[in-house]
Structures are given as structure tokens and as C-alpha cells.
Amino acid sequence: MAEQDWKSNKRVFAAVSLPTILWVLLFFLVPMAIVWVYSFGENRGLTDIEFSGTLENYKRATEWLYVTIFGKSFAVAALVTLICLIIGFPVAMAITFASEKWRPWLLLGIMLPFWTNLLIRTYALMMLLGTQGYANKGLESLWGGASWFRTLVGLQPLPTWEPVQLLFNNFAVVFGLVYVHLPFMVLPLYAALDRLDRSLIEASLDLGAGHFRTIMRIVVPLAAPGIVAGVMITLIPALGAYLTPDLMGGTDSQMIANVIERQFKKANDWPFGAALSFLLIYAMFILIALQAMRKKVPEVR
Amino acid sequence: MALFARTPIAPLEYSRTLWMRLWVGLVMLFLYAPLFVLMIFSFNDSKRNVVWRGFTTKxxxxxxxxxxxxxxxxxxxxxxxxxxxxxxxxxxxxxxxxxxxxxxxxxxxxxxxxxxxxxxxxxxxxxxxxxxxxxxxxxxxxxxxxxxxxxxxxxxxxxxxxxxxxxxxxxxxxxxxxxxxxxxxxxxxxxxxxxxxxxxxxxxxxxxxxxxxxxxxxxxxxxxxxxxxxxxxxxxxxxxxxxxxxxxxxxxxxxxxxxxxxxxxxxxxxxxxxxxxxxxx
The missing domain is CATH 1.10.3720.10 (MetI-like)
Incomplete structure (x- = not known):
């Protein structure tokens, strides 16, 4: 049965559509529209904002400082997505080809951290990466082992171990974002791989292609929609990440969300913050439009 | 590999190969180790969080x-x-x-x-x-x-x-x-x-x-x-x-x-x- 025309049953249509539409309008579109209006305003005194329709805020956003922060956010998000893809793809493969009994549990294993509080996970990682944390302890014992080995073969021992700064730098931000976003990547990849026709892989193997070649030439192209979905689902939140760069980053690892936050809290320049917010939203729209365009290509062919 | 496999591994049983198991195991370790460390150290009788000083619920x-x-x-x-x-x-x-x-x-x-x-x-x-x-x-x-x-x-x-x-x-x-x-x-x-x-x-x-x-x-x-x-x-x-x-x-x-x-x-x-x-x- 096809969809019903709304006119054929107006009463029911009103009952199901009005609550949703009113909610979205009042509590989503109106607040967003206000931000949009703010982005064309300017500060007058401490709390007054005049909506003069100025483009000054957008002009300021093209200053070199902000352009580099945008660029850096994109670079970090892209790097995080790439790492998640490389780590996540084999995991998704393993889940897809696991036995009936194991598959749900492996999936659950990936999803449980996704349900765990983001702040708690970030904090757990901070504990581990701190100068006194286990990552440093592990490296120290490796260093000690190497030093011992050098004396064993008659070389000078290594200089004493200095704790590595693993936290409060760009490395920590990328590491933390990968940690947080990995489940986002694995789940859509799994969904795509699960739908794959296995006889195609068998055919490829039968015809003499190795496993690696089969994966690169058969599995990856067929799973492309899932890969694109995974990339988008990871890239978009990574681009707007606030908490990880704030807690794990150093002074030079600010991402765009941190700059926006500063306009609203410390710098108290709401119109400029609003303009930056909308630039970030536009960036998201462009990404999604690119994905939609990609989707259309096979239909044309 | 022979450690786990009782029957021979079929070509598509990717999840039974050693490399895959190692990879999945490491990813799970990566995802869960920080959380377990956090939970274990909530029982640690030390303010500085890093060395184990005995069990406490304080x-x-x-x-x-x-x-x-x-x-x-x-x-x-x-x-x-x-x-x-x-x-x-x-x-x-x-x-x-x-x-x-x-x-x-x-x-x-x-x-x-x-x-x-x-x-x-x-x-x-x-x-x-x-x-x-x-x-x-x-x-x-x-x-x-x-x-x-x-x-x-x-x-x-x-x-x-x-x-x-x-x-x-x-x-x-x-x-x-x-x-x-x-x-x-x-x-x-x-x-x-x-x-x-x-x-x-x-x-x-x-x-x-x-x-x-x-x-x-x-x-x-x-x-x-x-x-x-x-x-x-x-x-x-x-x-x-x-x-x-x-x-x-x-x-x-x-x-x-x-x-x-x-x-x-x-x-x-x-x-x-x-x-x-x-x-x-």
C-alpha cells in the first residue's frame, strides 16, 4: 500500500504532524534563526547587541588566524577519520564474518563504549596518557629493557628515561578523537559489509585472486556506500568536537568549536561567535551536499 | 593459529585467522583498557591515582x-x-x-x-x-x-x-x-x-x-x-x-x-x- 494522501485523513494527519512540526519550529528552527540574525549584529556596550545587518563578523572570520583554525580543524578531523577507517575496517570485516553466536556480542563490544559517557571516556584516557599514567610507564619499561639489552651486548646504556608528554598536545587530540569516534566508523561499515553477496568474494578467491586483492578490488568497491557513510558519520562530529581538544589539547590545539565557545563565554563577542557557528554549519552542509552528489553518479550511468 | 582452530579455516572465515583475532583483540583492548583502569583505580587508596596502594571504598x-x-x-x-x-x-x-x-x-x-x-x-x-x-x-x-x-x-x-x-x-x-x-x-x-x-x-x-x-x-x-x-x-x-x-x-x-x-x-x-x-x- 502506498503512502496515504494527507487530505484523505486530515484528523489523524494533524494528530501526528502538529506536535512534531511545532516542536521543531519552536525549539529548533527559531533558536537557529536567532543565531543567524545575531551573526549580522554588532556589540554595543557590554550586553547590548545591535542588529545592523553588518557583514563585519564574516569578514573577521576570514582573517588568517581563523582561517588557519578552520583548516586545522578540517585536517585533524580528516586524519582522525582516516585512522578510524584503517583501524575500523578489519574490525567490521571480523564482525561480518564471525559466527552467528559471536557476532552480536562483538557488535555489543563496539557499541558499549559508544553508550558510555563521553566525558568519562575522555577522562579515562587522560589518566592513562598523563606523565604518571600507564602509557608512560609502559614506554619507560620498554626503554629500560632496551637499555638493559644494550649493556648486554656491550654498548653504552641509554640515558635515563624522561617521561614523554603525551597529553596536552595535538597528538593527544587526535588520539582522543580516534578513541571516541571509532564506534561511529565500525557500525556503518559493518552494516554495509553484512549486506555483501559473499559468493562474489568466493568467486574472486576461486579465480585466483589473493585475499588482499579480493578485499581491495571486490569488497571495498561494493562496500563503498557504507564507507562513505562511516566517513561522514565520523568526520562531521570530529569537525565540531569541543570536549576532546578542550581537555586533552594544548594551547595550540584549539579547534573551531573551542573558538566558538570562547566568543560566548570569555571573549563575550556573541555576534562573532554566531557567525563562526554558521560557518561551521555551512561547512557541514557542503560536506553533506558532496556526499549526496556522489550518490547520484551511479544512477546517471 | 593452530591454537584455536579445531577444524580447518574456510576461506571466508576471516574472523578465525590469527591476524584478525589479534587486530580485534587489540581494538577491544584500546576501547576498554582505559575504562577498566579508571574503574580499578576508583578503589585505590591513593590520592595521586597512579600507584596501587591497597583497596578502599572511601x-x-x-x-x-x-x-x-x-x-x-x-x-x-x-x-x-x-x-x-x-x-x-x-x-x-x-x-x-x-x-x-x-x-x-x-x-x-x-x-x-x-x-x-x-x-x-x-x-x-x-x-x-x-x-x-x-x-x-x-x-x-x-x-x-x-x-x-x-x-x-x-x-x-x-x-x-x-x-x-x-x-x-x-x-x-x-x-x-x-x-x-x-x-x-x-x-x-x-x-x-x-x-x-x-x-x-x-x-x-x-x-x-x-x-x-x-x-x-x-x-x-x-x-x-x-x-x-x-x-x-x-x-x-x-x-x-x-x-x-x-x-x-x-x-x-x-x-x-x-x-x-x-x-x-x-x-x-x-x-x-x-x-x-x-x-x-
């Missing part, structure tokens, strides 16, 4: 004796529960609307409903800050639980699209003949909805409830902007604690919340089975 006593922390936790759970209830209703109704009807501007309505999923948290947080604090001049000194109103509204706005998404994909498998049969047997619209459609949606509703409860409990950024000076939620409180010092108290409180997440997941699993929950994502 940080749990301290965390539970910390009025602000308990208040924040109660606030967070209240917000999550209320936001989940409203999100379920709103999300289910929206899913039925999009599934059942054809109407003008449907594409635009559909897109707008899923926008809160895409728009970055920081942008929504900023929007709610201006909307509630400046535009509505929402009072911040109401009595509990009304002082949580703004936060609950914000949470519903970003939770219900997820419910809609999950319920809608479940509705796609609904056999409309069931609905017609019910109507032939003289069931009204409401009776069909209650007795035919809702039972069919149930797995999606359970998954959607779990999703919105955890999303709400998890949210820091939007709450941070929406909350007034006097309302704190658990993530906001933990944030300020982490910001200023790392104490075992945070570990204890975090452990409690992790356990809560696991319990909730277990309840959802008990209700629906592993497969149903896993497949709704």
Missing part, C-alpha cells in the same frame, strides 16, 4: 557524600528520564507521520527533523543559550524540577530525531494488511495505533529509549550552554572537577555511571535480545 563514600555531585547525578537522571519519555512520544509520532502520509513539503520536513543530528553540538548549544537566556529570558530560579525545563527541552530536541530514525526503519517492515485487517474488524484509528502499530514498533522503541537516555545522560556541550548558573548536571560537574584537579572521587562517580550504562544495556538486552539491539544501529 572515595565512593566521599563521592556520595558530596552533595553537589549527588545533586548533579539526580538532575542528570531526571533530565534523561523526562527527555526520553517525551522523545519517544514525539519521535514515534514523527515516524508515523513520515511513514504513513504524503504531504506537501515532505522532503523539507523530513530533512529538518533530522537536522539536529547533523548540526554540531556547539552550534545547538549556542542557539539554546541565546534562545533561553537572551530571547525568552527563561527564569533560572524556579524550584526543582522546573529549573531543569530548558535543559530538558534542549535534550528532547536532539534526542527525538534519533528515535524517529530508529522507529521509521522498523516501520518499513510493517505489513499494512495487518492494519487493514484490524480496521475490517472495526478497530478505530486509535485502537489500530495502540494494538497493532505500537506492538510492531516495540523493539525500535526500546532501542530508541536506550539511545535517547544515553544521549541525554552523555551530553555535555549543549547542557553546558543551556544550564543556568545554579543548575548542574553530572557531566558539567565532572567537567569542572576534571578541569581543576584529577581526584579519585571522579573515578568513583564515573564508575557508578559506567555501571548504570551497563545495567541499562543489560535491561534492554533482556527485553529485546542481543540481535535486535545490535541491528537497530
Amino acid at each position: 572515595y565512593y563514600e566521599k563521592a556520595l557524600g558530596n552533595d553537589q555531585l549527588v545533586e548533579a547525578l539526580v538532575n542528570s537522571l531526571t533530565i534523561a528520564a523526562l527527555a526520553t519519555i517525551v522523545s519517544l512520544m514525539l519521535g514515534a509520532v514523527a515516524a508515523v507521520m513520515l511513514w504513513r502520509f504524503r504531504f506537501p513539503l515532505k522532503g523539507a520536513v523530513d530533512g529538518t527533523i533530522s537536522l539536529p543530528i547533523i548540526v554540531p553540538e556547539i552550534c545547538m548549544g549556542v542557539a539554546f543559550l541565546i534562545f533561553f537566556a537572551k530571547w525568552l529570558e527563561w527564569p533560572t530560579d524556579l524550584i526543582w524540577p522546573f529549573n531543569l525545563g530548558a535543559i530538558i527541552i534542549a535534550h528532547i530536541t536532539f534526542c527525538f530525531p534519533f528515535v524517529t530514525m530508529v522507529v521509521r526503519s522498523r516501520l518499513a517492515s510493517f505489513n499494512r494488511e495487518q492494519e487493514e485487517a484490524a480496521k475490517d474488524l472495526s478497530a478505530g484509528e486509535w485502537a489500530v495505533f495502540r494494538d497493532v502499530l505500537i506492538p510492531h514498533m516495540k523493539p525500535a522503541l526500546v532501542a530508541g529509549a536506550l539511545l535517547s537516555f544515553t544521549l541525554s545522560l552523555d551530553d555535555f556541550v549543549i547542557t553546558y550552554f543551556t544550564s543556568g548558573p545554579d543548575t548542574i548536571t553530572f557531566p558539567v560537574k565532572v567537567y569542572s572537577m576534571v578541569r581543576f584537579s584529577v581526584t579519585p572521587e571522579v573515578n568513583a562517580a564515573s564508575t557508578l555511571l559506567i555501571i548504570l550504562t551497563v545495567v541499562l544495556t543489560a535491561v534492554a538486552l533482556k527485553l529485546q535480545g542481543v540481535k535486535a539491539i545490535a541491528e537497530t544501529h
Whole structure:
């Protein structure tokens, strides 16, 4: 049965559509529209904002400082997505080809951290990466082992171990974002791989292609929609990440969300913050439009 | 490899090869090790968090004796529960609307409903800050639980699209003949909805409830902007604690919340089975 025309049953249509539409309008579109209006305003005194329709805020956003922060956010998000893809793809493969009994549990294993509080996970990682944390302890014992080995073969021992700064730098931000976003990547990849026709892989193997070649030439192209979905689902939140760069980053690892936050809290320049917010939203729209365009290509062919 | 394999490995049994097992094992270690370390050290009798100095539960006593922390936790759970209830209703109704009807501007309505999923948290947080604090001049000194109103509204706005998404994909498998049969047997619209459609949606509703409860409990950024000076939620409180010092108290409180997440997941699993929950994502 096809969809019903709304006119054929107006009463029911009103009952199901009005609550949703009113909610979205009042509590989503109106607040967003206000931000949009703010982005064309300017500060007058401490709390007054005049909506003069100025483009000054957008002009300021093209200053070199902000352009580099945008660029850096994109670079970090892209790097995080790439790492998640490389780590996540084999995991998704393993889940897809696991036995009936194991598959749900492996999936659950990936999803449980996704349900765990983001702040708690970030904090757990901070504990581990701190100068006194286990990552440093592990490296120290490796260093000690190497030093011992050098004396064993008659070389000078290594200089004493200095704790590595693993936290409060760009490395920590990328590491933390990968940690947080990995489940986002694995789940859509799994969904795509699960739908794959296995006889195609068998055919490829039968015809003499190795496993690696089969994966690169058969599995990856067929799973492309899932890969694109995974990339988008990871890239978009990574681009707007606030908490990880704030807690794990150093002074030079600010991402765009941190700059926006500063306009609203410390710098108290709401119109400029609003303009930056909308630039970030536009960036998201462009990404999604690119994905939609990609989707259309096979239909044309 | 021979260690595990009792029967020879078939070409497609990728998950039985040693490399794959090693990889998955390492990824699981990467995902879970930090959480386990955090939980273990909540029982550590040392302020500096790194060396094991014996077992203690004193940080749990301290965390539970910390009025602000308990208040924040109660606030967070209240917000999550209320936001989940409203999100379920709103999300289910929206899913039925999009599934059942054809109407003008449907594409635009559909897109707008899923926008809160895409728009970055920081942008929504900023929007709610201006909307509630400046535009509505929402009072911040109401009595509990009304002082949580703004936060609950914000949470519903970003939770219900997820419910809609999950319920809608479940509705796609609904056999409309069931609905017609019910109507032939003289069931009204409401009776069909209650007795035919809702039972069919149930797995999606359970998954959607779990999703919105955890999303709400998890949210820091939007709450941070929406909350007034006097309302704190658990993530906001933990944030300020982490910001200023790392104490075992945070570990204890975090452990409690992790356990809560696991319990909730277990309840959802008990209700629906592993497969149903896993497949709704």
C-alpha cells in the first residue's frame, strides 16, 4: 500500500504532524534563526547587541588566524577519520564474518563504549596518557629493557628515561578523537559489509585472486556506500568536537568549536561567535551536499 | 593459529585467522583498557591515582557524600528520564507521520527533523543559550524540577530525531494488511495505533529509549550552554572537577555511571535480545 494522501485523513494527519512540526519550529528552527540574525549584529556596550545587518563578523572570520583554525580543524578531523577507517575496517570485516553466536556480542563490544559517557571516556584516557599514567610507564619499561639489552651486548646504556608528554598536545587530540569516534566508523561499515553477496568474494578467491586483492578490488568497491557513510558519520562530529581538544589539547590545539565557545563565554563577542557557528554549519552542509552528489553518479550511468 | 582452530579455516572465515583475532583483540583492548583502569583505580587508596596502594571504598563514600555531585547525578537522571519519555512520544509520532502520509513539503520536513543530528553540538548549544537566556529570558530560579525545563527541552530536541530514525526503519517492515485487517474488524484509528502499530514498533522503541537516555545522560556541550548558573548536571560537574584537579572521587562517580550504562544495556538486552539491539544501529 502506498503512502496515504494527507487530505484523505486530515484528523489523524494533524494528530501526528502538529506536535512534531511545532516542536521543531519552536525549539529548533527559531533558536537557529536567532543565531543567524545575531551573526549580522554588532556589540554595543557590554550586553547590548545591535542588529545592523553588518557583514563585519564574516569578514573577521576570514582573517588568517581563523582561517588557519578552520583548516586545522578540517585536517585533524580528516586524519582522525582516516585512522578510524584503517583501524575500523578489519574490525567490521571480523564482525561480518564471525559466527552467528559471536557476532552480536562483538557488535555489543563496539557499541558499549559508544553508550558510555563521553566525558568519562575522555577522562579515562587522560589518566592513562598523563606523565604518571600507564602509557608512560609502559614506554619507560620498554626503554629500560632496551637499555638493559644494550649493556648486554656491550654498548653504552641509554640515558635515563624522561617521561614523554603525551597529553596536552595535538597528538593527544587526535588520539582522543580516534578513541571516541571509532564506534561511529565500525557500525556503518559493518552494516554495509553484512549486506555483501559473499559468493562474489568466493568467486574472486576461486579465480585466483589473493585475499588482499579480493578485499581491495571486490569488497571495498561494493562496500563503498557504507564507507562513505562511516566517513561522514565520523568526520562531521570530529569537525565540531569541543570536549576532546578542550581537555586533552594544548594551547595550540584549539579547534573551531573551542573558538566558538570562547566568543560566548570569555571573549563575550556573541555576534562573532554566531557567525563562526554558521560557518561551521555551512561547512557541514557542503560536506553533506558532496556526499549526496556522489550518490547520484551511479544512477546517471 | 593452530591454537584455536579445531577444524580447518574456510576461506571466508576471516574472523578465525590469527591476524584478525589479534587486530580485534587489540581494538577491544584500546576501547576498554582505559575504562577498566579508571574503574580499578576508583578503589585505590591513593590520592595521586597512579600507584596501587591497597583497596578502599572511601572515595565512593566521599563521592556520595558530596552533595553537589549527588545533586548533579539526580538532575542528570531526571533530565534523561523526562527527555526520553517525551522523545519517544514525539519521535514515534514523527515516524508515523513520515511513514504513513504524503504531504506537501515532505522532503523539507523530513530533512529538518533530522537536522539536529547533523548540526554540531556547539552550534545547538549556542542557539539554546541565546534562545533561553537572551530571547525568552527563561527564569533560572524556579524550584526543582522546573529549573531543569530548558535543559530538558534542549535534550528532547536532539534526542527525538534519533528515535524517529530508529522507529521509521522498523516501520518499513510493517505489513499494512495487518492494519487493514484490524480496521475490517472495526478497530478505530486509535485502537489500530495502540494494538497493532505500537506492538510492531516495540523493539525500535526500546532501542530508541536506550539511545535517547544515553544521549541525554552523555551530553555535555549543549547542557553546558543551556544550564543556568545554579543548575548542574553530572557531566558539567565532572567537567569542572576534571578541569581543576584529577581526584579519585571522579573515578568513583564515573564508575557508578559506567555501571548504570551497563545495567541499562543489560535491561534492554533482556527485553529485546542481543540481535535486535545490535541491528537497530
